[in-house]
Amino acid sequence: MAIVKMNKFTLLALESEKSKLLERLQTFEGVQFINLQNEEEKDETLKELSEVTTDSSYTEYGENLSKIKFAIDFITPYSKKESALNSFLSDKREISYDDLVEQMKDNSWKRYYKELKDKEGRLNEISSVTSKIETEISLLKKWGNFDAPFKYLNELKYTSSYLGTFPKQYEEELINSINALENPIYYEILNRDNTDVYFFALEKKLENSPLNELLKNSGFSNFQVSYSENPTEEIRELNSSYLRLINEEDHIKESLYDYVDKISELQIAYEYFNTLHLRAEANNNFLKTRRTVAIYGWNTEESNEELVSLIEDTLGENYYISFSEVREEESPKVPIKLKNGSFASNFESVIEMYSMPQYSEIDPTPILSIFYFLFYGMMLSDAGYGLIMVIATSFALWRVKDKERRKTFKLFLFAGISTVFWGAIYGSWFGDLLPKYFGVNIPFLLDPANNILEIFIISLVFGIIHIFIGLGTKAYILIRSGAIKDAVYDVLTWYAALIGAILMLLGIGGVLGKILLFGGLIALLFTQGRSATTIGGKIGGGVYGVYGITGYLGDVVSYSRLLALGLATGFIANALNLIISLIPSPFKFILAPFLFVGLHLFNLTINALGSYVHAARLQYLEFFSKFYEGGGKKFTPFKLSDKFIKITK
Structure with a gap:
């Protein structure tokens, strides 16, 4: 799809209605403020305005958050521990913003904090005194x-x-x-x-x-x-005091279990005050006159009408708002929001790990998603492992409703489907388990042990296609920006040289291959140094550009990891099956199931991680280097707190 089109809004409102406006904008969760107090953002019309500052409530909210966080952290070790799996698959509980505000009317967090702080103080005193007693006893024993x-x-x-x-x-x-x-x-x-x-x-x-x-x-x-x-009597007295303190400490700790069911109430208080704290902190972005406040920010173009409707509903007619398109010089500052289809959107996290695109670039996610899907499965390449991933992620998707976490699970669901596909092509189902140990021969297309050359060629072909699409993307970006000559010099010449080199290496194409190769190299020699201001610089740039063909050779060879990791997964799986089969009877029938599960899960985990990393590496180094600059910043809207609880509108 694409990068969501953004625009800048300018909003003027009465200072007296600012608090009400910020509350509505926070629940809207669709605007990102521009810091007008930053000198770089001030234009001539804003120079005379004064800065909006946070008041004492900002400090008060921060202190309350610190107290509540202490109470939660102090109680949490005494709460019932969820299993790692349940914790991983659990969604945050949800509550509406109106319910959050309503529940704060009867919230007793202050009383809980005071009681817990007193208990912490006493526990610290006991700890200090018992440590001193232990030191004294240790010393007195030497004088026993x-x-x-x-x-x-x-x-x-x-x-x-x-x-x-x-x-x-x-x-x-x-x-x-x-x-x-x-x-x-x-x-x-x-x-x-x-x-x-x-x-x-x-x-x-x-x-x-x-x-x-x-x-x-x-x-x-x-x-x-x-x-x-005497020392013996003194030690007896000290031990008696020590036991009394330890009993008191145990009693205090036991009483903390009574507070576990208060964690929910404390989390409500935390989200409430954090929401207020974020709202107060937003003031550091604004400028004002005596009666009005100036607010600049970014929002998606598609949300313009909704934003205007919200402001009008909040302020009536007491506001002014205008929207402006992004100017070319503003492009590096524009926050980035990606919008992709149901398949590609799940691979956006791979882009974010590297760097978001700049607003002037294109969103590479749709292309990346296809190749990441293919490369991951080709590297993991065991259909049995792929089935485990599909089943595990399907279960996770059934349990989890959070949109962002579901994207992560879907990413690995598609990775599992790709792994099943390539595993079926290679005939690998938990290695050679089915044909060698159960006599079940499932048809397959390629045997990794005997068709290494064919798989190697397929890997290189994928690499060439991937690189060529990267160059084509660069050409599209240049043509879109009107730099048609640059597209010819920096892309078409490389296409000619690389296609010619491939034809000559394959021994096909005859004279055409030579014409394309040497014609492309000559064109590179005369064009790659064109930005230099001196003759020497132009010649040096041209020579360096021609030398760059060795870099493309290295890029293509880098795709051999598709073969290497695929072979590693299968051969290790075969070795594990052999190890299990060597266990003598009757112990084999008892140990084999446990060893099979444990060893193959280990192999799956290690190689799934390796496939995840190397599939991303091929995108970042071999693909992105052809066209992608990156450096964009993700759109982070002004929103409600969600550390413990998801607050809905």
């Missing part, structure tokens, strides 16, 4: 052999106590030095770890303690005692 209450150390009158650690490397020397002291000293080695010795000592109080000096020289570090009882 100290069997006296710590408080006794503060009650000593005639003796000095030392409780602390020193590095292990000083132990022998320090103990020998202590034993050599004249002053009687009591000491204990309470514990050792990888680096330190845990030490306790008592000595008679002296004005100049030799033990104190020895310990200082040995890197002794005092244990800062903040406990009263």
Whole structure:
């Protein structure tokens, strides 16, 4: 089909009615605003207007969204987990905009947020305290052999106590030095770890303690005692406190399950405030006078009447609107919306992954869809795998109603149909399962093991056709824009050279092939440097243009991947069947079904992904390089929020 025709609208309305207007435009979901506050967008008529700014409500809505998002994220881990398949195949629930507004009247999100925030705060406190307790217990365990209450150390009158650690490397020397002291000293080695010795000592109080000096020289570090009882008793008390906190934590977490059924209400609140937030944010695009607001934007040409009717219904006669066609210099800025038929539209995502076309270009989706369909199946090339894809995507289409997601499933449905087609041509049904292991011989046209040359030739023929259509598309674009000479120089000359080269390689065409090849190359030599301003530049450009024929040769050879990936899928499937068949009886009858399903699903997944990537690569590099510039931006209309719920008009 084509790129949807867009136009620019200019809308003037009363500032006092702006909020009401934006609400209706948001439910319309058909306009994309132009940022008039961007200096590049301002023309002379707008220079004197002032910018519309967001008010305090914008910040308020943002804060509300942050609170609601916190509440949803905090509860979600406690909700019942859907299976990955169910989650994948589930549509968003729908609600009308009017119902959304109505349900907000009794929404209790603020109360839920406050309660959940309090619970989070308490859980954080518990986590902090329990971590501290764990650290203290770990430390006290190292002093476990100290069997006296710590408080006794503060009650000593005639003796000095030392409780602390020193590095292990000083132990022998320090103990020998202590034993050599004249002053009687009591000491204990309470514990050792990888680096330190845990030490306790008592000595008679002296004005100049030799033990104190020895310990200082040995890197002794005092244990800062903040406990009263002995380590065992302190650990018992800490464990008791720890268990009380853990029980409280479990109780709080258990209470969070009661909030799971509130997620729906919180999601309603999120969509409501996000809708308001988006509406307030839209003000950053507008300019105003004291009483009026100026709004510029894009909309599809086909929606003009509907847009005017909506504005008139909202504002009565208090508005001015005009539409203007896209000027040539505006083309790079125009947002792109594609419109294709029921088959090609499902391949638009392949275009979007690369880049949307510019407004001045053509939509390549219809051509791409045909070749992507053919190439995908030729690379996956197993009818059994194709049937699995068809069945799986058909089931998904039965379950899913969302239009955009259905397009993705339809893309893989058509890919599965193509795979069945090519698999039937190659006679591959889960590899060689049917003829070799069940004796069922299904007719086929080509045997990949014995007809490699034929399949290779078919691949190259597809490549040549694909490239020639790409060149033809380029010619169409040039002719449409009035550049007929460029179409002759940049397309017709290549057609002549390439067709001549093909005829000569095939040994047919005789003199005609030589005339086309050398005539085309000479024409390229004299035309490809025509844009250069100097003689040297023109000659260099011409030589480089002729050299470009090697690039076309590489492009054609690149299509051999259609053969390579097709062979890989089939040969791997055959190898998997052989591996399963080698399992000895009676284990074969038990293990074979499970291995068959698991191994072939793995082969299907890997090669389906490879086919998806390489089918796209052939479009992006070999096809698009002939005519496609890209760089367009997708049409993103001002619309209602839809993060969790699809809001309908």
